[in-house]
Amino acid sequence: MLHTFVALVSDKPGVLTRVASLFRRLNINIVSLTVGESERPDVSRMTIVCEAPETAAHRIRASLYKLEITVDVDEVGRSEAVIRELCLIKVAAGPKTRSQIFELSDVFRARVVDLAPESIMLEMTGAASKIEGLIQVLKESDYEILEVSRTGRMAMRRGHHTSRVLKALGTPSSRKPETSDFAAKPEPDEILPNEFPHVHEEEEYDLTEAVDDHGEEA
């Protein structure tokens, strides 16, 4: 099952190494990861998509939250978030085939960002399935795809979520679970170093419930 986590992390050297090693330790495969600037200059926003059993989600989340670089972690489901990806596709096309590529790119709302004598570069944003749709149509229409580059999925919760985010970013002391709807910080011994545990104490901190339990707090 695919899980999507949004983590706000301090923008320090080595952040990526720590997050990547964490997933390596938990033995969970990262399907895609994007990191970029957030609404605060010293905080980066990461979207991590990983393949893991359904029961594993809250343990991943707790482990991420335990990293000292982490300001906040959120797990977002498909229905409650906008999940987009950016893709650049370079297709071989000469003067004769160009107009057909233009038509296709119109239908898929792609944009032409480069045009060379023998190739066209398209830019497209959308859900992964839409991007795969365009790539498949291009392939089946016998166009030669020269290069594909994708950013991986980026997720943002729908609607107005100020207090949730600003609370997390505002004061370091907001990391107390009892004052917010964030996940409770797990006890140190709950993080196993070398393998992903078969979850056996879900009842102790049902983070999924805490996540779903957010409303319009503003």
Added chain:
Amino acid sequence: MLHTFVALVSDKPGVLTRVASLFRRLNINIVSLTVGESERPDVSRMTIVCEAPETAAHRIRASLYKLEITVDVDEVGRSEAVIRELCLIKVAAGPKTRSQIFELSDVFRARVVDLAPESIMLEMTGAASKIEGLIQVLKESDYEILEVSRTGRMAMRRGHHTSRVLKALGTPSSRKPETSDFAAKPEPDEILPNEFPHVHEEEEYDLTEAVDDHGEEA
């Protein structure tokens, strides 16, 4: 100085850890990193932007190339590549201020991807400077920016570059430096484990020259 590397890497668990640790060892700060699927199912494409002295570029490239997971590495300059980023911006806006946000998003060619009673989510692609432009205008117009999420820069060389990419992907034996315009594979002892060396043997393998020396091979 900012350097942009495009690396084709095997899609295996632990790839991210290895790349992140490499930059950590070289003591080079990664400004942004994106990973996503490429034109081949088992190969991912990474764009890595890092801050490093100009003389360091070819050593980073050689170190990346040395990782066994790496199929190919390319360094791209601003002029010869399309560099794009995807950004999601959530702005607080009610019925009265919505139309002003719509106008701004038209000017910046942003798209409205979500609309809630008290907020609007915009999606925008472009160079980093363009994205920062919109964010700045929104801030200076006193709109409250609730959340910003950015993928980091993704780069693709302009024009037709089939043979370069397909050669790299086609056969494992194409990793011989003498048969292509790729960087020469450095000798094992040239990789220093714990710090970034003050480059002292640039003449031995001037990779930058090899990179610039590509033409339309097709």
